[in-house]
Amino acid sequence: MTNTENFVHELAEKHGRTRNALMPILQGVVAREKYLSEEAMIAVARELDISAADVYGTATFYTFLDTVPRGRNVVRVCKTISCHMHNKDEIIRALEEQLKCKVGETTSDKKFTLLTANCLGWCHKGPVMLVNDDVYPELTPQKAIEIIQEYNRKSN
Amino acid sequence: MEQKQLKRVDLIFEWDEKNTPIQVLDKTLQKTPDAIILEMIDSGLKGRGGAGFPTGLKWKFTRNEDSEVKYVICNADEGEPGTFKDREILDRVPEKIFTGMAICAYVIGAKEGYIYLRAEYNFLLKSLQQKLDKFNQQLKERQIDFSIYLRSGSGAYVCGEESALFESMEGKRGEPRNKPPYPTVAGYNSKPTVINNVETLVYTCEICRMGAEKFKALGTSDSRGSKVFSVSGDTTKPGIYELELGMPLKDFIDEFGDDDAKAVQVGGASGHCVPRKKFNDTIIGFEGIPTGGSMMIFNSSRSMYNVLHDYLEFFTEESCGQCTPCRVGCQQLLKGIEAVKKGERPPTYLEDLKKLTLTMKIAAKCGLGQSVANPFISIVDNFKEEIIY
Numbered sequence: 100m101t102n103t104e105n106f107v108h109e110l111a112e113k114h115g116r117t118r119n120a121l122m123p124i125l126q127g128v129v130a131r132e133k134y135l136s137e138e139a140m141i142a143v144a145r146e147l148d149i150s151a152a153d154v155y156g157t158a159t160f161y162t163f164l165d166t167v168p169r170g171r172n173v174v175r176v177c178k179t180i181s182c183h184m185h186n187k188d189e190i191i192r193a194l195e196e197q198l199k200c201k202v203g204e205t206t207s208d209k210k211f212t213l214l215t216a217n218c219l220g221w222c223h224k225g226p227v228m229l230v231n232d233d234v235y236p237e238l239t240p241q242k243a244i245e246i247i248q249e250y251n252r253k254s255n
Numbered sequence: 256m257e258q259k260q261l262k263r264v265d266l267i268f269e270w271d272e273k274n275t276p277i278q279v280l281d282k283t284l285q286k287t288p289d290a291i292i293l294e295m296i297d298s299g300l301k302g303r304g305g306a307g308f309p310t311g312l313k314w315k316f317t318r319n320e321d322s323e324v325k326y327v328i329c330n331a332d333e334g335e336p337g338t339f340k341d342r343e344i345l346d347r348v349p350e351k352i353f354t355g356m357a358i359c360a361y362v363i364g365a366k367e368g369y370i371y372l373r374a375e376y377n378f379l380l381k382s383l384q385q386k387l388d389k390f391n392q393q394l395k396e397r398q399i400d401f402s403i404y405l406r407s408g409s410g411a412y413v414c415g416e417e418s419a420l421f422e423s424m425e426g427k428r429g430e431p432r433n434k435p436p437y438p439t440v441a442g443y444n445s446k447p448t449v450i451n452n453v454e455t456l457v458y459t460c461e462i463c464r465m466g467a468e469k470f471k472a473l474g475t476s477d478s479r480g481s482k483v484f485s486v487s488g489d490t491t492k493p494g495i496y497e498l499e500l501g502m503p504l505k506d507f508i509d510e511f512g513d514d515d516a517k518a519v520q521v522g523g524a525s526g527h528c529v530p531r532k533k534f535n536d537t538i539i540g541f542e543g544i545p546t547g548g549s550m551m552i553f554n555s556s557r558s559m560y561n562v563l564h565d566y567l568e569f570f571t572e573e574s575c576g577q578c579t580p581c582r583v584g585c586q587q588l589l590k591g592i593e594a595v596k597k598g599e600r601p602p603t604y605l606e607d608l609k610k611l612t613l614t615m616k617i618a619a620k621c622g623l624g625q626s627v628a629n630p631f632i633s634i635v636d637n638f639k640e641e642i643i644y
Binding site: 121122161216233 | 333334335336337338339341342373374375376377378380406407408409410411412423424425426427428429430444485486487488489493494495524549551557561562565566569572573575
């Protein structure tokens with residue numbers, strides 16, 4: 100078995116092999132591999148004995164279950180109204196310059212993917228972004244860049 | 256109309272050392288399930304997620320269902336733009352949520368409870384799990400046959416709709432179901448299910464602590480009690496505030512506005528936009544404009560076209576795509592206001608778009624598509640010149 104297949108097997112052991120276990124398993128794969136590869140989705144389908152199309156259909160419904168490769172760190176900048184009013188565009192511009200990639204793209208060293216997200220629930224402290232699961236409210240362009248530099252150092 | 260002055264209340268986050276949540280649980284389980292239901296109904300508590308269904312009735316209907324298996328689910332998929340109260344509650348007083356769930360489980364006869372937490376709040380998972388482990392242990396020590404588990408969402412606004420949330424928990428696309436049957440009859444795993452918002456569950460715990468009478472003394476006859484408001488936008492005091500229900504919007508703006516407020520979006524993107532001239536006669540509560548808590552204030556520097564455009568983009572992206580009125584409707588509304596703005600369509604086209612939102616209101620399958628008419632009509636009617644020019 101490949102690494103991914105082994106890992107999916109472990110997740111199935113942990114969460115069970117019912118359809119209700121599908122989301123926790125997919126979330127587990129994304130937490131480790133950052134996205135759901137074709138190989139991973141087929142492995143999940145085999146473990147749960149459901150069709151790969153069902154796995155793909157479920158996965159593609161959810162914004163946080165990516166089916167295209169992502170960088171080691173996924174950055175999601177909130178773009179909804181309150182953050183928009185508090186200059187999320189400046190944050191995005193600063194990040195695009197720092198990372199040398201546009202929203203939706205992954206850096207050439209595969210360390211970062213830059214995305215936007217709908218309301219992250221920090222409207223009183225916008226602009227805000229998530230880096231993986233961690234949240235950073237009350238951003239300024241400078242602060243956002245420093246946070247990214249810190250992740251960059253940690254990824255070396 | 257009956258109304259209250261703006262008054263701050265401290266129930267949700269208050270920590271009563273003499274009546275900790277677990278002590279409230281012990282005290283409450285001395286009562287019969289029917290007595291607890293009566294107390295909930297008497298308190299007048301309505302759901303705090305936005306829809307406002309009477310909590311006591313929800314519990315009663317589920318209790319009356321004949322089924323070996325039932326569930327209690329806490330809807331922590333807070334995604335309405337402008338709302339962030341549940342995050343604070345989950346962070347600061349989760350024990351009260353767990354207690355509300357355990358009381359509900361006792362009332363309806365459930366052995367399993369779930370908290371469905373939105374993925375955007377995954378940073379809370381670790382501490383929540385620790386506190387939950389402790390609580391589950393306390394239940395075990397008391398020989399209470401009930402445990403609570405955590406489930407995560409994966410970034411879909413529509414999963415806050417209760418039947419979409421069940422679909423998601425069942426490992427499927429988060430597409431809302433046809434209703435009826437309602438969750439009290441067939442919810443998670445098609446079993447009778449009580450699904451309550453985070454804040455609602457905390458109030459059930461509070462009502463058990465202080466009694467229905469004290470809770471009822473707050474608010475108005477249609478809107479009993481208090482509510483946590485999430486205040487954002489052009490405000491001098493962004494944050495969350497627990498306030499008595501039934502206040503005029505004018506009081507709210509005097510307290511939180513920046514002296515230049517021209518509109519307030521009450522209830523988030525799916526709520527209503529109230530212009531300055533209506534602040535005086537708008538009541539915040541079920542008799543006026545109900546809200547899940549989102550209060551976004553816009554001052555005169557803001558373009559209401561941009562606000563509406565933001566909302567429509569949001570709905571276009573978050574529509575699950577299952578039913579045509581919502582999927583196509585959201586796209587056409589967005590295209591439509593862009594066309595009017597550019598002059599490609601005459602201003603009268605806005606009337607056609609309003610008709611489209613009314614069609615969505617009756618034809619869309621769930622609250623998402625049905626409620627797009629609220630922001631659309633209230634913004635277009637009150638700020639037409641900003642949409643056109």
